[in-house]
Amino acid sequence: MTLSEIQERALKLSVKERRQLIITLTRSVQPLKRSVDKPEGLAASLIGIAKTSEPSPTDEEVKAILDERLVRKYL
Structure with missing residues (x-):
């Protein structure tokens, strides 16, 4: 069954059945959403x-690291 067929069939459901379908679909997506969150x-x-x-980077090395990060961010 294709997505368009599912959509057509969903529109033929009663309001109560469509609400239940929305709840079921929302619950099926929620675990995916939680796993994406950062710790x-x-x-x-x-x-x-x-x-x-390793030793800490020098001031010049830190400046080079920051410059490189900015270049990657804005280019």
Whole structure:
């Protein structure tokens, strides 16, 4: 059955049946929506600040990193 056939059949349903169909379809999409959300909380905010074995970047390296990020963002 194609999408257009489903739409045609849905319009032939009673108002009560269409409301139930809306509720069912909305519930079927909600789990997908939740899985896309970013993680929240303290642990998520701490990602990337852990100590590494490498030395911290110099001021010049930080400036180059920021410049590169801006170029990628706006080009």
